Amino acid sequence: MLKQLRPELTSLLDCFALPAVLLEADHTVLAANQAYRKQFGDGKPLQGRHCDEILRTAGMLCDDAGNECPMARCQQSNEAAHALRMHDGRALQVDLFPIRNADGKPAYFLELLTPLTEQSTSTDGLVGQGARMQELSRALHRAAPSDVPVLLLGESGTGKELAAGMVHRASQRAQGAFVVLDCSGLSETLFESELFGHEKGAFTGAHSRKIGLAEAANGGTLFLDEVGDIPLPLQVKLLRLLESGTFRRVGGIEPIRSRFRLISATHRDLERMVREGTFRQDLYYRISTFPITLPPLRERREDIPQLTESLLHNLGYPRLRLSTASLELLLAYDFPGNVRELRNILNRAALLTDDVAILPEHLPTALQQEPATTNASPATDFSAVVPLEELEARYLRWARLHHAGDRRSLAHSLGLSERTLYRKLEAIGDPSQKRESDHGG
Numbered sequence: 001m002l003k004q005l006r007p008e009l010t011s012l013l014d015c016f017a018l019p020a021v022l023l024e025a026d027h028t029v030l031a032a033n034q035a036y037r038k039q040f041g042d043g044k045p046l047q048g049r050h051c052d053e054i055l056r057t058a059g060m061l062c063d064d065a066g067n068e069c070p071m072a073r074c075q076q077s078n079e080a081a082h083a084l085r086m087h088d089g090r091a092l093q094v095d096l097f098p099i100r101n102a103d104g105k106p107a108y109f110l111e112l113l114t115p116l117t118e119q120s121t122s123t124d125g126l127v128g129q130g131a132r133m134q135e136l137s138r139a140l141h142r143a144a145p146s147d148v149p150v151l152l153l154g155e156s157g158t159g160k161e162l163a164a165g166m167v168h169r170a171s172q173r174a175q176g177a178f179v180v181l182d183c184s185g186l187s188e189t190l191f192e193s194e195l196f197g198h199e200k201g202a203f204t205g206a207h208s209r210k211i212g213l214a215e216a217a218n219g220g221t222l223f224l225d226e227v228g229d230i231p232l233p234l235q236v237k238l239l240r241l242l243e244s245g246t247f248r249r250v251g252g253i254e255p256i257r258s259r260f261r262l263i264s265a266t267h268r269d270l271e272r273m274v275r276e277g278t279f280r281q282d283l284y285y286r287i288s289t290f291p292i293t294l295p296p297l298r299e300r301r302e303d304i305p306q307l308t309e310s311l312l313h314n315l316g317y318p319r320l321r322l323s324t325a326s327l328e329l330l331l332a333y334d335f336p337g338n339v340r341e342l343r344n345i346l347n348r349a350a351l352l353t354d355d356v357a358i359l360p361e362h363l364p365t366a367l368q369q370e371p372a373t374t375n376a377s378p379a380t381d382f383s384a385v386v387p388l389e390e391l392e393a394r395y396l397r398w399a400r401l402h403h404a405g406d407r408r409s410l411a412h413s414l415g416l417s418e419r420t421l422y423r424k425l426e427a428i429g430d431p432s433q434k435r436e437s438d439h440g441g
């Protein structure tokens with residue numbers, strides 16, 4: 001019956017800017033919109049063809065690496081199903097929605113294909129073997145299997161989004177979607193329509209119905225980045241969603257149910273915001289069942305050598321190395337922008353060098369001039385209580401950089417045997433240590 005309505009259906013699907021296709025239960029295409037035809041079409045009519053065959057022709061495997069087709073799950077559960085696929089080297093989120101008949105049974109299926117941003121699909125793990133990273137990894141793995149809300153705290157660039165992705169992939173909802181909403185800088189209207197979606201005509205510019213991220217996250221994980229930036233009036237709406245599991249699209253009447261695991265992140269001090277009245281206490285309790293703090297890079301400098309190698313590899317410079325002098329400069333730097341800043345520094349340096357080594361002149365001037373903190377002994381730079389082990393590591397690094405003599409005389413000045421100093425420097429990933437041991441020193 002629907003076949004006679006193909007032009008109307010195609011026109012309806014054209015309301016979506018994203019590739020959208022209407023499928024029958026046997027995977028044949030009833031109608032596809034222009035964006036779908038453009039991205040996956042081969043010039044021949046798509047109607048009546050199997051979606052698997054169309055996508056395969058376009059170079060996208062539907063069932064690779066054991067990825068099951070979301071259609072089976074959608075048919076079985078009569079709920080939206082989600083999956084991730086690769087196409088042209090980019091990740092696509094596949095959202096499949098059942099179109100139910102008068103008996104409430106899934107009769108047709110609407111499939112939307114959303115390209116995901118590089119960050120939200122990064123498969124890189126959190127790099128780092130130091131004590132702080134091991135502690136972090138344990139906490140993330142402890143939190144992952146349960147469905148409790150996780151709150152990731154830490155400065156900007158410490159890897160909160162990466163950590164959220166890790167929790168999702170290690171959770172029972174790994175087969176579902178990992179949906180990211182960056183809550184910073186969104187106006188109230190935009191925040192609401194992003195999270196809850198809207199009906200056509202709900203406000204000026206709402207030309208078509210839009211599925212909200214809360215709905216897209218059904219069966220998966222919703223990651224609210226910069227949750228501390230949500231304005232107070234919207235915090236109550238978010239709380240209602242979390243408490244009831246239901247919401248309404250902007251301009252909609254029907255309550256919609258969505259089940260997802262919530263992960264939130266912020267670089268703000270939420271407890272202080274609660275005290276100051278800018279963040280609702282009830283919402284804070286709701287999202288912070290399992291708080292996990294990500295350490296800033298300057299508190300885990302021992303990971304810098306490994307991170308550098310991994311970041312250079314990911315940036316497409318697998319053979320590029322840091323000279324020892326450059327690594328020493330990085331080890332002495334405080335990285336207010338954390339791993340993101342290290343990544344940017346390496347990217348820029350890689351573009352500046354034609355050789356196989358990044359030299360100090362390829363690094364930003366802020367690093368080339370020794371920072372004040374490295375001239376003063378870090379042991380006397382008390383701004384916070386830190387573990388003694390870390391203080392020792394910081395002091396050793398400072399001493400290594402500033403001691404004029406060789407290692408034997410440094411060991412003597414520190415009151416250590418040369419062998420003990422060697423072990424301690426090795427444990428903190430001191431680069432000159434490696435250089436000396438490479439030469440049998």
Ligand SMILES: Nc1ncnc2c1ncn2[C@@H]1O[C@H](COP(=O)(O)OP(=O)(O)OP(=O)(O)O)[C@@H](O)[C@H]1O
Nearest residue numbers: 125126127155156157158159160161162267339340
């Ligand atoms: N431990 C890590 N190992 C490898 N890469 C990392 C690590 N931590 C962060 N990165 C990289 O640093 C960049 C920033 O990470 P991410 O976006 O996860 O940080 P964030 O804490 O969410 O930042 P913001 O608060 O600004 O959103 C990304 O490119 C990420 O891949």
